Amino acid sequence: MANLSLKVEGMSCGHCVSAVEKALREIGAQGKVDLEAKKVDIEYDDSKLQPQAIKEAIEGQGYDVV
Numbered sequence: 001m002a003n004l005s006l007k008v009e010g011m012s013c014g015h016c017v018s019a020v021e022k023a024l025r026e027i028g029a030q031g032k033v034d035l036e037a038k039k040v041d042i043e044y045d046d047s048k049l050q051p052q053a054i055k056e057a058i059e060g061q062g063y064d065v066v
Contacts, residue, residue: 002046009064023057
């Protein structure tokens with residue numbers, strides 16, 4: 001398992017948290033959103049998932065990974 005922290009712009013509410021965490025679950029990762037810090041801590045299997053796919057899953061929900 002690998003860990004990744006990403007700074008994400010555009011999240012502001014509980015719906016945002018749910019959308020990002022759900023998108024990560026759908027690709028096989030687990031994420032914990034920190035709204036105040038505007039970041040997501042992610043745990044994933046690096047033999048099955050690449051960081052680019054994680055970034056694309058978050059951006060697919062309308063948020064910017066910076």
